[in-house]
Amino acid sequence: xxxxxxxxxxxxxxxxxxxxxxxxxxxxxxxTPEPRARQGHKPRSKTAPVMREDVMDVRYSQFPDLPxxxxxxxxxxxxxxxxxxxxxxxEAYKAGIDDVxxxxxxxxxxxxxxxLGRDVMSGLLLKERGFHGTYLRCxxxxxxxxxxxxxxxxxxxxxxxxxxxxxxxxxxxxxxxxPQDILLGVDGEHRILPSVQENISLLTSHVAYRxxxxxxxxxxxxxxxxxxxxxxxxTTASLVEAEQEAERRRAFDLEHPIYxxxxxxxxxxxxxxxxxxxxxxxxxIRGEKEEREFKLGVLGTIVPKPGEIPMRTESxxxxxxxxxxxxxxxYLAHIENIDDFxxxxxxxxxxxxxxxxxxxxxxxxxxxxxxxxxxxLVQPHQEVSRCLDLPHAMEHIGEAARAIFDGNGRPxxxxxxxxxxxxxxxxxxxxxxxxSPKHALPPSASESKNRSQKYQRPPKPEENTRKRAWxxxxxxxxxxxxxDDFFEELERQREALSFCKERAEVLESKIGYFTERxxxxxxxxCLERGLPIGTGMVEGGVRFIGKDRxxxxxxxxxxxxxxxxxxxxxxxxxxxxxxxFKKASDKRLARYNELKxxxxxxx
Numbered sequence: 074x075x076x077x078x079x080x081x082x083x084x085x086x087x088x089x090x091x092x093x094x095x096x097x098x099x100x101x102x103x104x105t106p107e108p109r110a111r112q113g114h115k116p117r118s119k120t121a122p123v124m125r126e127d128v129m130d131v132r133y134s135q136f137p138d139l140p141x142x143x144x145x146x147x148x149x150x151x152x153x154x155x156x157x158x159x160x161x162x163x164e165a166y167k168a169g170i171d172d173v174x175x176x177x178x179x180x181x182x183x184x185x186x187x188x189l190g191r192d193v194m195s196g197l198l199l200k201e202r203g204f205h206g207t208y209l210r211c212x213x214x215x216x217x218x219x220x221x222x223x224x225x226x227x228x229x230x231x232x233x234x235x236x237x238x239x240x241x242x243x244x245x246x247x248x249x250x251x252p253q254d255i256l257l258g259v260d261g262e263h264r265i266l267p268s269v270q271e272n273i274s275l276l277t278s279h280v281a282y283r284x285x286x287x288x289x290x291x292x293x294x295x296x297x298x299x300x301x302x303x304x305x306x307x308t309t310a311s312l313v314e315a316e317q318e319a320e321r322r323r324a325f326d327l328e329h330p331i332y333x334x335x336x337x338x339x340x341x342x343x344x345x346x347x348x349x350x351x352x353x354x355x356x357x358i359r360g361e362k363e364e365r366e367f368k369l370g371v372l373g374t375i376v377p378k379p380g381e382i383p384m385r386t387e388s389x390x391x392x393x394x395x396x397x398x399x400x401x402x403x404y405l406a407h408i409e410n411i412d413d414f415x416x417x418x419x420x421x422x423x424x425x426x427x428x429x430x431x432x433x434x435x436x437x438x439x440x441x442x443x444x445x446x447x448x449x450l451v452q453p454h455q456e457v458s459r460c461l462d463l464p465h466a467m468e469h470i471g472e473a474a475r476a477i478f479d480g481n482g483r484p485x486x487x488x489x490x491x492x493x494x495x496x497x498x499x500x501x502x503x504x505x506x507x508x509s510p511k512h513a514l515p516p517s518a519s520e521s522k523n524r525s526q527k528y529q530r531p532p533k534p535e536e537n538t539r540k541r542a543w544x545x546x547x548x549x550x551x552x553x554x555x556x557d558d559f560f561e562e563l564e565r566q567r568e569a570l571s572f573c574k575e576r577a578e579v580l581e582s583k584i585g586y587f588t589e590r591x592x593x594x595x596x597x598x599c600l601e602r603g604l605p606i607g608t609g610m611v612e613g614g615v616r617f618i619g620k621d622r623x624x625x626x627x628x629x630x631x632x633x634x635x636x637x638x639x640x641x642x643x644x645x646x647x648x649x650x651x652x653x654f655k656k657a658s659d660k661r662l663a664r665y666n667e668l669k670x671x672x673x674x675x676x
């Protein structure tokens with residue numbers, strides 16, 4: 074009779090302790106007398122623990138609500154599993170425990186535990202097969218559905234594939250259904266439990282589908298095809314997209330608009346400032362020559378730390394100033410028109426609770442379609458701060474510098490001497506054209522590569538050159554709020570380039586760009602109040618939400634597949650994955666209970 078050390082005593086597992094299938098009797102609790110010594114065996118030591126004939130002190134009488142057949146299945150599974158455990162460990166000690174301990178702990182025991190779990194789940198689902206009687210009212214028509222048979226089919230769980238029995242109902246109207254499938258949430262196209270579908274989708278949102286298949290088989294011994302994991306991902310993402318669309322419709326109902334309620338975790342304190350930023354990224358769509366843009370928004374709050382404007386050091390570098398981090402960031406991204414994106418942004422604005430902030434800070438690049446729609450978010454009681462992303466602004470200054478010093482507004486292979494002088498260089502002025510090896514940047518010829526500036530900005534002009542000095546001086550004017558000097562310098566350089574129409578047009582376009590956005594050039598005030606002047610949090614989102622998964626070398630997508638990945642990655646990055654799918658699980662149970670009520674109303 075097998076035994077195991079449990080609770081400090083040697084317990085025995087004996088088949089006689091199991092209750093018979095016909096009654097509710099339980100195992101005996103009497104002490105087994107010391108067995109006699111058999112031939113070839115030494116008698117048991119007098120100090121050995123007393124053996125008890127029960128199932129590790131667990132009795133059926135302790136669980137009167139447990140069906141007898143399920144108790145029998147559980148005890149049988151536990152007995153077989155215990156034998157397997159003892160056999161594996163006995164063989165390990167016989168062979169020499171040091172040689173097999175690692176394999177025993179790392180593989181054998183986990184596999185036995187998984188096998189036991191699958192056995193228990195299979196027994197439970199074979200017992201609870203979804204039989205609700207011979208006749209049920211069909212939930213899709215007025216007819217009466219009739220029990221047809223039990224259908225056995227595999228079900229993918231977190232422990233692997235198991236066998237289930239499901240009661241099958243058919244109505245004269247041609248409708249068929251399996252109550253157990255509806256309860257488990259597998260009444261769609263996948264015989265995969267919802268929690269496993271979520272894990273598959275989380276995995277595929279971070280790695281390629283083929284790699285996800287390999288990892289699933291390696292980690293959980295679950296063998297699925299690449300097509301299956303793609304369809305599972307699409308199914309999971311469709312839940313997210315359907316919920317987003319429902320929220321959008323409710324929020325923009327002209328008669329009764331309803332916005333999502335902010336949660337306790339997004340409660341806004343009086344000192345917090347709401348921050349909203351937006352930008353765009355690119356990906357490749359099959360069958361399209363041009364890259365498709367997706368728009369990404371980030372919302373959060375900061376507790377600003379007012380301070381002085383960081384100045385430049387003697388070496389010419391501006392001192393970095395650490396601003397307050399953005400808290401509770403929420404991400405959203407869509408491959409769609411700007412109006413739909415704006416409505417989804419509004420929904421997230423209310424969910425995040427930013428409508429309760431006393432101050433809102435908007436930051437983005439120069440795209441007019443973002444700024445015109447930010448205004449719709451502002452509440453009557455709110456103060457508003459707006460800022461043009463400084464790195465984007467400096468890209469335009471860099472183009473102006475190339476027109477002045479290199480002869481055009483595009484990258485060139487060499488840095489030539491300027492054709493005119495310039496004034497008011499401030500502390501950064503220098504006539505030294507030698508580059509510093511320690512701080513030298515890559516040659517400007519590298520800028521000529523065909524790449525998206527959304528993901529990699531052109532480098533700044535080389536240090537210790539007149540072009541870099543002019544570039545830094547213009548940055549100083551912006552940050553220090555000397556906007557009149559800033560525009561005067563651009564105008565002065567435009568007039569000096571009047572002899573070259575092409576170069577003058579570059580300066581003219583930059584003057585127009587900054588003039589139209591002058592109200593957004595509030596860098597000095599933002600820094601003094603401790604507000605961000607760069608869209609680092611947004612551009613970081615463009616990278617890890619979009620580029621890291623969707624814009625890899627040689628990768629092309631269909632639009633729906635890319636949209637699905639964007640929604641799943643945003644949900645995960647916003648730390649809303651578990652709450653969202655907990656809500657989805659509650660909806661499934663509520664739907665099942667509604668249907669069960671309808672089924673029992675027999676026609």
